[in-house]
Amino acid sequence: MIKPQTLKGFRDFLPADALKRQFVIGKIKEVFEQFGFDPLETPALEYAETLLGKYGNEADKLLYLFKDNGGRNVGLRYDQTVPLSRVVAQYQNKLPLPFKRYQIQPVWRAENPQKGRFREFLQCDIDTVGADSPLADAEIISCTLTAFKTLGFANPIMVINDRRIFDDLGLSKKEIIILDKLEKIGNDAVAGELAASGTKDPNGLLTILRDTLPTERLAMIIAALERLGYVQGKDIRFNPFLARGLEYYTSTIFEVKIPDYSGGSLAGGGRYDKLIGQFSGRGLPAVGIAFGFDRLLDALEENHLLPATPTATQVLVTIFSPELVNNALRIAANLRTNGVNAEVFLEEIKLDKQLKYADRKGIPYVIIQGPEELQKNVVKLKDMKNQTQEELTIEQITTRLQSS
Structure with a gap:
């Protein structure tokens, strides 16, 4: 007799949970389409060369890579941004620019399974390709905040930064990763890790960053959002320590926080103006965000925002x-x-x-x-x-x- 079991890091969703997931997906899709984003679906498998070298060395270790029956080196979808970049390069003569799409599909990562971390999970993305205007960044942020408010969150906050601030200071990747931990581990611990990594004046660096003002681009994005009724400090918050891990971000970065939720950010993204050029040789500006679906569900449960519907039958x-x-x-x-x-x-x-x-x-x-x-x-x-x-x-x- 075969033992009925699921693989570690993979899950079944019985009807009560599946209905909650579909409820949330439906609400999110509705908002995405209100903002003019169209659906896109890409295959679970990509050529390995499509995936490798796009996320950074540590993330590359989490790729599911293998040879298919034809001997080709392939890998499972790690995120939806790299497949989008491949699609834009592959169909560049068929897609109108700017190309605005949303994508809601599973991704796979060879994580060490633990609470809140799985090897297969759902991502919900929106991206705009072919628009360099700060208005494109502002629209992504506005659409995301609208989705969170539609789901019932009263005060979602979009934390924003510009990766070029780190570039202008000549910071290493290691230093950037350490700085991103400030909210989690505190000032002294960050200063200690910076010193251990070789930073000459850790406390001086922290002071410089605290005194840093938003870049010109961020100021334009904030101004556009304020014209839409968003309030800086309440709906939007500049944080010069925000880094985000993926290496393909080129300037604007952002993530969603929910007050009193301890599970971390619920969505994150930014601008990646060089990624598509790796596939076509022709650079195209792009900006987008991915919703962390499992954390989002957890936060909705914690705030009692999910309907108690164990069945679709009325x-x-x-x-x-x-x-x-x-x-x-x-x-x-x-x-x-x-x-x-x-x-x-x-x-x-x-x-x-x-x-x-x-x-x-x-x-x-x-x-x-x-x-x-x-x-x-x-x-x-x-x-x-x-x-x-x-x-x-x-x-x-x-x-x-x-x-x-």
């Missing part, structure tokens, strides 16, 4: 007796035609067992029609939560369930 139509099977099927068909999710119980068993099934599955309503109800052309609608029932026509039930 009503169970019971089978009162073998003679009334066709009536039950007709009732369900009528409800479905009018947009109500109706399930018919598929076995001819006692009514109390059908009610137990509805209760266990979390179906909120049950329809019962016996000979007496059939003669009066009504049914009984049972509310499983309140354990109440009333006689209604199918039309009345349809109206009630359409609004529930």
Whole structure:
């Protein structure tokens, strides 16, 4: 007998969890499309050369790489930005610029599985390719904050910085990584790590960064967002220590924080003006952001913002007796035609067992029609939560369930 099990770092999502995920995806997609972003899907497998060298040495170690049956070196999608860059280079004569797309697909990383870290997880991205204007950065930020507010977060904050600040100071990659830890480990610990890495005056460097003002580009992005009603310090916050890990960012970087949520940033991105040129030889400006879907779900749960919907079924139509099977099927068909999710119980068993099934599955309503109800052309609608029932026509039930 085969032992039923999932691989370490991979997960199944049973209906109650899958419905929550689909609810969140639906809300996010709605906002993305309101801002003019169109969907894109790319294959799970890419050529290894497409993926290697784009993320940095440490990230390259997390790629799932192997030879396929044809002997080709391939790898699983690590993120959605590099595949987007490949798509833009491959179809550059077919895509209108600026090209605005969203992508919601799984990615794979050979992480050490732990709380909040998995080897397969969902990413939700939006990107604009072919627009160098600070307005493109501002739109990505505005779209993201709108999505978070649509999901119910009252005060999402977009933390922003410009990687060129680090370049102007001549900082090494190692120093940048250490500086990014400031909020997590504090001033003294960062100064200690900088000293250990060879920085001559760690405290002086920290002081310089604290006194740094936003770059001209950041100032233009902030001004555009303020014209849209966002408030600096409340909705947008400049943090000169923000670095973000991926090496392809060239200037603007940003991430979303939720006050009182300890799980870290819920979305992050920035501008990557040189990445597409690695595939086509023709550089194209690009900016985007990726939502960390698992952290987002965790934060939504923590803030009680997810609906308690264990099933998509709104009503169970019971089978009162073998003679009334066709009536039950007709009732369900009528409800479905009018947009109500109706399930018919598929076995001819006692009514109390059908009610137990509805209760266990979390179906909120049950329809019962016996000979007496059939003669009066009504049914009984049972509310499983309140354990109440009333006689209604199918039309009345349809109206009630359409609004529930």
